[in-house]
């Protein structure tokens with residue numbers, strides 16, 4: 001079963017045709033594998049089913065080799081290489097090092113290679129690295145569309161992150177990712193005031209020792225009405241985009257810049273129902289079992305991807321290929337019409353739609369917004385312009401916390417250090 005799970009993410013659906021004219025090798029073999037009538041009863045006999053899976057795994061690999069040569073293996077190595085460098089950040093942060101800009105952070109991890117990736121598309125990055133057009137369009141592009149709702153014109157760094165996101169071995173949070181936030185608030189023993197920040201303004205106030213200090217006057221709306229408090233340090237962890245968090249910065253000198261770069265709208269539609277096999281080119285619905293349908297670029301296509309929802313910890317029966325009736329997550333640019341839903345699903349009994357500005361609309365060359373907005377005002381979401389993912393937000397948050405701490409105490413030796421990789425090699 002693992003084999004299928006690994007491969008399911010690499011299945012592009014070719015739009016505009018009943019039967020995919022040239023389905024990706026993965027799609028072809030997955031479908032062939034499922035169509036073996038003799039296979040079904042043998043699911044209950046682990047030894048034989050393993051043999052069958054092995055057989056189809058080998059065939060999958062051969063077909064991939066035939067269609068894409070060594071591109072899939074080279075892509076795996078290319079992403080691993082970037083990931084290895086990226087993971088240096090955990091060591092740097094363990095040693096309390098921090099960076100005053102997102103570009104400096106990236107540069108400290110992967111040098112000019114990383115910062116240059118912000119200035120070119122994933123298409124250009126991969127072409128330069130020798131990947132074929134066919135592979136980029138049929139395998140890389142579907143991964144961009146499912147993860148970022150955009151094609152291979154997104155910047156090279158976020159493209160690599162997106163490819164890391166379709167590899168196996170990812171972790172899911174049982175109960176949902178939102179538990180990471182509540183868990184962190186609990187672990188930090190922070191006092192959470194639920195509300196929406198309206199404005200931030202610098203104020204000069206005397207402290208108990210008789211000196212004057214600069215504080216920040218933050219106004220916010222909460223369930224109990226409008227309130228305000230004074231803070232020494234402010235960390236903004238929301239996209240500073242008028243459509244998303246409309247915070248007014250009053251009386252700042254120099255003024256806080258406006259970040260007008262657009263975020264990209266994604267619509268997630270959750271449908272409990274049965275997929276319409278014939279829409280996907282299958283006359284025999286019993287032969288149609290897919291965990292995910294990814295798509296290549298086509299302006300006529302109204303979905304970016306379609307995938308089955310599965311729990312973080314699957315029971316053995318849930319490990320099997322999904323039945324057609326399940327909860328499906330459809331990603332699209334615009335809300336789906338009733339007609340479109342009726343094309344995708346032969347029947348359904350519940351639909352939930354979530355439309356949101358999920359991530360930046362990438363358009364390299366990319367310049368990330370600053371981490372330091374003003375003396376003791378820090379901004380986390382600028383990192384999203386390098387790549388938007390919860391891992392990136394966690395790294396940006398720790399970076400800002402360390403930066404605020406070191407700037408407060410004047411520990412300049414911990415900020416923007418070059419050659420950390422070499423320096424830390426000798427440390428335990």
Ligand SMILES: CC(C)=CCC/C(C)=C/CC/C(C)=C/CSC[C@H](N)C(=O)O
Nearest residue numbers: 082083086147160161164165389390391
């Ligand atoms: C630099 C590289 C190759 C990886 C950095 C590590 C990282 C951030 C991995 C995240 C992989 C992942 C789960 C990507 C999914 S795409 C993001 C998703 N659409 C989202 O909105 O969070």
